[in-house]
Structure formats: structure tokens, C-alpha cells
Amino acid sequence: MDEKRVDRENKLGVSDLGGVLRAPAPVVELDGHEYWIGLLDRVTRPLTEQESEIMISLVFLELTGKDLPEEQEPRDFLYQVIKRRCEVANIKMTQALMILLAAISESPGTAVMYTYSLAVEAAKRNQQVINLGTFCQHAFPMGVPTKEVLDSVWDEQKVRSVAGEGAARSDNMVDDFDHWPLARIGAGVNKPQPQNNEDPQNAE
Secondary structure, three states, X not given: OOHHHHHHXXXXXXXXXXXXXXXXXXXXXXXXXXXXXXXXXXXXXXOOHHHHHXXXXXXXXXXXXXXXXHHHOOOOHHHHHHHHHHHHOOOOEOHHHHHHHHHHOOOHHHHHHHHHHHHHHHHHOOOOOEOHHHHHHHHXXXXXXXXXXXXXXXXXXXXXXXXXXXXXEEXXXXXXXOOOOOOOOOXXXXXXXXXXXXXXXXXX
């Protein structure tokens, strides 16, 4: 583990952030930036009573295998952010999970980080549809990140890119769709299919 990463993880110490300290999970480093996903569950909190009640109702919704009727679909801003991000990034996520993520997120940035980290988790498992099981069993089995962790990890996912001659600007990695994972890791979730004139054996 490199020194920069150790230093960044030390910044997320339990003495500063509170909550439940969990040993860092193994990190799949895709391009040198995504180590921050492994920091999300470093310090966690349990769901609030209201969040737990929402999740229980959503479990029953997901078990039906159906979405809410269009007239009952949430219209709130964070839900729309998550839904749109899934559409643009070619991610299949259950409506129940999108509703839950909107309920526990306090900002668009938080909502997108949750969506991105779940996409990575699904890709590692070659999971075609991201659902409540992905969230509860695999990504955040010990609880959700504290607000302090989310704020810190938001800074960690920033990347530097050159803008013009000699100028630099700070970008959000989660807004760069070249970084989104489903076509790049795992066993080929959402991998583009070969065209009719291509040999599937030779398709990348």
C-alpha cells in the first residue's frame, strides 16, 4: 500500500469521525483513482428508524418484481439524479434501491457516489441488476457511511486534469463516464455486443 493512500486513510480516523470503525475492505484499483470506494465503509452508522422503515417497505416492493405505477413514481430531485445517472451510465438498478439511495442521500454528490460504488460492486460480481441485496449484503453490510466520511470521500474522488495550456482544474471522477465500471471490470457486465460481422471469439 503506497504512502499517499495510507495518509489519506489516516485522515478518516475513528477519533475524528465517530461511528463504527471497520477494517478497510480490499480495493479493486481500476485506474489508480478508485481506491476511495474502499473508504466509504471505513466508518459507518446504522440506518435511522425512518430509513429502516423505508427500506422494509422497499423490500416488499422489490420482491414483487414490479415498479411503482408511473403516477406514483417519486418526483424528488435526488431520485431523478440517480435515475438519470443510471440511464446515462447504462446501469440497471431496481426502483426500490433508487428510492432508498435518494432517502439516505443528502446531496447529489452523495447520491452519485453511492450509485458509482454500487456499480463497481455489481461489476465485480458480474451482477446484471443492482438491487437491495447488492446494497445490504455486499456494499454496506455494516451500515452506511457517516456524513463526515461522505464529505471526506467526496474530496478524495476529485481528480486533477489539465485544462488548456498550463491551467489545471479539479474534476469529479464520478462525473467522467470513462471511469464508470460496468463495461471495464468483472466478467463483462454490459460489455458491448459484437456486430453481426464480427467474430464473437475475437470481440473485445
